Amino acid sequence: MTAHTFAAESRRDNAPDAFWMPFTPMRAFRQAPLLFERAEGMHYVTPDGRRVLDGMAGLWCVNAGHGQATITEAIRAAAGRLDFVSSFKMSHPDAQAYAARLCDFAPEGIDHVFFVNSGSEAVDTALKIARAYHQARGQASRTKLIGRAKGYHGMGWGGLSVSGIGRHKAVFGPLLPDVAHLPLPYDRASMAFSRGRPEGGLAAAEALETLLQVHDPATVAAVIVEPVTGSGGVYPPPQGYLERLRAICDRYGILLIFDEVITGFGRLGAPFAAQAYGVRPDLMSCAKGMTNGAVPMGGVLVAGPVYEAFMPGPPEAIELLHGYTYSAHPLACAAGLATLDVFAEQDILGSLAKVLPLWDERAHRLKGAAHVVDIRTAGLLCAIDLAPRPGADGARGGEANALCLDAGVLIRNAGDTLVLSPPLVIAPEEVEEIFAAIEGALGQID
Ligand code: PLP
Numbered sequence: 001m002t003a004h005t006f007a008a009e010s011r012r013d014n015a016p017d018a019f020w021m022p023f024t025p026m027r028a029f030r031q032a033p034l035l036f037e038r039a040e041g042m043h044y045v046t047p048d049g050r051r052v053l054d055g056m057a058g059l060w061c062v063n064a065g066h067g068q069a070t071i072t073e074a075i076r077a078a079a080g081r082l083d084f085v086s087s088f089k090m091s092h093p094d095a096q097a098y099a100a101r102l103c104d105f106a107p108e109g110i111d112h113v114f115f116v117n118s119g120s121e122a123v124d125t126a127l128k129i130a131r132a133y134h135q136a137r138g139q140a141s142r143t144k145l146i147g148r149a150k151g152y153h154g155m156g157w158g159g160l161s162v163s164g165i166g167r168h169k170a171v172f173g174p175l176l177p178d179v180a181h182l183p184l185p186y187d188r189a190s191m192a193f194s195r196g197r198p199e200g201g202l203a204a205a206e207a208l209e210t211l212l213q214v215h216d217p218a219t220v221a222a223v224i225v226e227p228v229t230g231s232g233g234v235y236p237p238p239q240g241y242l243e244r245l246r247a248i249c250d251r252y253g254i255l256l257i258f259d260e261v262i263t264g265f266g267r268l269g270a271p272f273a274a275q276a277y278g279v280r281p282d283l284m285s286c287a288k289g290m291t292n293g294a295v296p297m298g299g300v301l302v303a304g305p306v307y308e309a310f311m312p313g314p315p316e317a318i319e320l321l322h323g324y325t326y327s328a329h330p331l332a333c334a335a336g337l338a339t340l341d342v343f344a345e346q347d348i349l350g351s352l353a354k355v356l357p358l359w360d361e362r363a364h365r366l367k368g369a370a371h372v373v374d375i376r377t378a379g380l381l382c383a384i385d386l387a388p389r390p391g392a393d394g395a396r397g398g399e400a401n402a403l404c405l406d407a408g409v410l411i412r413n414a415g416d417t418l419v420l421s422p423p424l425v426i427a428p429e430e431v432e433e434i435f436a437a438i439e440g441a442l443g444q445i446d
Contacts, residue, residue, distance in 0.1 A: 016030045016033065017029075017030055034405075035047055036052070039054070039062075039066035039067060040066050040067045041065050041066055041067065041423075041425070042054055042065060042066070042422065042423055042425065042426060042427070042430055043066070044066075044410065050408070051408065052405065052408055052409065052410050053408060053409045053410065053422075053430060053433055053434065053437075054066070054410050054422060054423065055404075055409050055410050055411040055412075055420050055421070055422045055434050056410055056411065056412050056419075056420070056421050056422065057293070057421050057422055057423045057424075058293045059288070059293075060230065060261075060262045060267070060288055060289075060421045061287075061288035061289055061292070061293035062289075062292055062293040062423055063265050063266050063267065063288075063289040063292060063293075063348070063423060063424050064289075064292045064339065064342045064343065064346070064348055064423065064424065064425060065423040065424075065425040066423070068292055068294075068338075068339075068342050070338045070341055070342050070345070071291070071292050071294050071335050071338040071339055071342060072294070073338075074334040074335060074337065074338035075294060075295060075331050075334055075335050075338075077334065078094065078330050078331050078333070078334030078335075079330075079331055081330070082330045083330070084329065084330065085330065086325070087115065087323065087327045087328045088323060091328065092328075092330055092333070094330060094333035094334050094337060095115070095328035095330075095333045097333075097337060098328075098333040098336045098337050098340075099112075099113045099115070099328075101337065101340050102290075102299065102301070102336070102340070103301070105271045105272075105340060106271065106272060106274070106284065106301050107271075107272065107274045107275050107280045108280070109280055109303050109304060110274075110280070110284065110301045110302065110303055110304075111302070111303070111304040111307065112301070112302040112304070112307045113299045113300065113301050113302065114129070114299065114300040114302065114320075114322075114323075114327075115297065115298070115299050115327045115328040115332075115333075116287075116297075116298040116299060116300070116324055116327055117296045117297060117298055117324055117326050117327070117329070117332075118154065118287055118296055118297075118298045119153075119154045119159075119259075119261035119285065119286075119287035119288060119298050120153075120154025120155050120156040120159050120298075121154075121156065121298050121324060122154075122259075122261065122285035122286060122287050122298035122299060122300050123153040123154050123156065123158060123159035123162075123224070123259055123261075123285045124154075124156040124157070124158040124159055125285070125298075125300045125322060126222075126224070126257050126259075126283045126284075126285045126300045127145055127158040127159075127162065127221075127222065127224070127257070128158070128322055129283060129300060129302065129306065129320065129322075130145070130221045130222035130255045130257065130282075130283065131143055131145075131221045131222075132310070132320060132322075133221075133255065133306050133309050133310070134221050136309045136310050136312075137309050139218075139253075141218055141219050142218065142219060142220060142221040142253075142254075143178045143219065143221055144178040144179065144180065144215055144219050144220045144221060145158075145161070145162050145176065145178060145179050145180075145220075145221055145222055145223075145224065146162075146179070146180050146181065146182060146208070146211060146215075146220060146222070146223040146224070146254075147161075147162030147163060147164055147179065147180075147181050147182070147224055147225075148164050148181055148182040148183070148184060148224075148225050148226075148229075149164040149181055149182065149183050149184040150164045150165060150184045150229050150232030150233060150235065151163055151164040151165070151181075151224070151225065151226055151229060151232060151259070152164075152165060152168075152226070152229075152230060152231035152232055153224065153226075153259050153285075154261070155168075157175060157176065158176060160172070160175055161175035161176035161179045162176075162179055162181075162224050164181050164184070164232065165231075165232060178219075180211055180214070180215055182207050182208060182211060182223075182225070183204075183207050184229065184232075184235060185200070185201065185204030185205070185207075185235070185237065185238050185241050186198075186235050186238075187200075188373070188374055188385075191238070191374075192373065192374040193364065193367055193374060193375055194376070195360065195364060195377075196236075196360075196377075197236050197237060197238055197239050197378075198236070198238045198239070199238060199239055200238045200239075201237060201238035201239045201240035201241030201242070201243075201244060202240040202241070202244050204238055204241050205240070205241045205242075205244030205245050205248065206244070208223065208244075208245060208248045208249075209248060212248070212252060217252035217253075217254065218252075218253075220252065220254045221254070221255060222254060222255040222256070222257050222282075222283075223245060223249055223254055223255070223256055223257065224257040224258075224259055225242075225245065225257075225258065225259065226258070226259045226260075226261075226262065226263065227242060227258050227260065227263050227268075227273030227274070227276075227277060227279075228262070228263050228268065228273060228378045228379075228381065230261075230262035230263070230381070230421075231262075231414065231419075232414070233376075233383050233385070233414055233417045233419065234376050234377075234378060234381045234382060234383030234417075234419060235376060235383075236376060236377075236378035237277065242277050242279040243277075243278075243279055245279075246279050246280075246281075255282040255283060255306070256281040256282050256283075257281055257282065257283045257284070257285065258272075258273060258274055258281040258283075258284045258285075259284075259285045260272050260273055260274070260284045260285060260286045261285055261286060261287045261288055261298070262288065262381075262421070263276075263379075264284070264286040264288070264289055264290070265286070265288070265289025265290060265339070265343075266289065266343065266348055266349055266352060266424050267289065267379050267380060267381060267421070267424070268378060268379030268380075268381075269349060269352055269353055269356055269379045269380075270349070271349075272284065272286070276379065280303070281303075282302075282303045282305075282306050283300055283301065283302055283303070283306060284300070284301040285298065285299075285300055285301075286298065286299050286300075286301060287299070289339070290332075290335075290336050290339065291332055291335035291336050291339055292335065292339045292342070294335045294339075295329070295331045295332040295335040296326075296332065297329070297332035297333075297335070297336060346425075348424050348425065349424075351424075351425065352379075352380060352424045352425075355380075355426060355427075355428060355431065356379065356380065358428055358431055359377065359380060359382070359426075359431055360377050362431050362432065362435045363375055363377050363382045363384070363420075363435065364377070365435070366384060366435060366438065366439060366442075369438075369439055369442045369443075370442045370443060370445070371386040371387050371396055371442055371445070372384055372385070372386060372387075372442065373385050373386065373387050380421065380422065380424055380426070381419075381420065381421050382419070382420040382421075383417050383418065383419050383420075384417065384418040384420075384438065385416065385417050386400065386416040386417070386418065386442075387416070388415075388416045389446075393415060393416065394413075394415040394416055395416075396416050396445055397413035397414070397415050397416040397417060397418060398413060399441075399445045400413065400418055400438065400441040400442060400445060401413040401418065403437075403440070403441035403444055403445070404437045404438060404441050407437040407440060407441070408433075408437070409433060409434050409437035409438075411434070411437075411438065418438060420434060422434065
């Protein structure tokens, strides 16, 4: 071991790319690293003191805004009390308390939660529970999983298999074999610039019936959708769509999974999309906003009858041979409990309800701005589609993103789609600041 192994400062000449970063062009990042050192409320602060308005709630996760003192203090106290305890055949009080309160926050009929550490783990766990559920009920032939075009379900093998973003799968070889996909219920010609949810959901959901004519319904375990497609470009469900998916799944004994990793924890103005749209799935994956982004955590919320199906065996038998070392980590549970406290004490959903009409109205005022071919909003989400520059797909999106950052506003772009998902505590003048930055950027790109 050399003397400098434990030196406080590394002497490596590759220090800037020792961290191989997720979804990042490493060589470009190294040329122009973007670092944030602190965060408070609606803002990040760079090492040289520049404040940047966070138009993405971190990565769709800091829903109650940065630096919530209640959450920070709860994490600090938990770390001093109990650093770690396994959840395999033992537990701790905060895990028990958080599970119960989370089920109260979730729609009626969701009575159990399986804790994991990320959205990807939540999705893979939900898919495994779905298959195991059918096994437990003597229907072992039900193994197929149905996802949807443009769906993003994380980076585990299961989530990637049901994902509907082809380029994410391109270089990783064979994925799960028993998978099919629904089309995205979106047609720009008839739906562009819809305010609220577009019409046509019933017809769009018939695609599931069509798919089930190709795949024997008795071989299908579950349908998984994001209630609002998130990373794929913010596509709200057309009216009647989710209701119809629910009805078709019920008819054929197929489980319906909502991936609520983005739509959960207030993003749509209700605790989950299931409540916002009045459709209850059998399983819901969640993560991100659970701890306000402060500690990694995910969960699968499980309806009573699904859980009960696992229970008939001998009481000493483990009903689900699945789990993670850090499931229900004490710091994460403390942060989760504190996040629910913050939602209640600061009436996050109440103030969000007041800002949503402005959000919608201001977003749609960009209709007619240069390059804009569609604008979609759902709760405090927004996507602005730009026409691609001929021969340079994604260039306008990337340039608009960079110009917004220059103007002090952090947004995201998925190719030529600009995406917004700020903290739910946004003030009216910050709504204006975000859209004014985008308007300014669009005026500068050709
Ligand atoms: N599911 C959805 C809908 C997501 O948006 C994401 C992440 O953005 C995931 C799953 C994966 O979550 P994580 O990155 O925490 O694994």
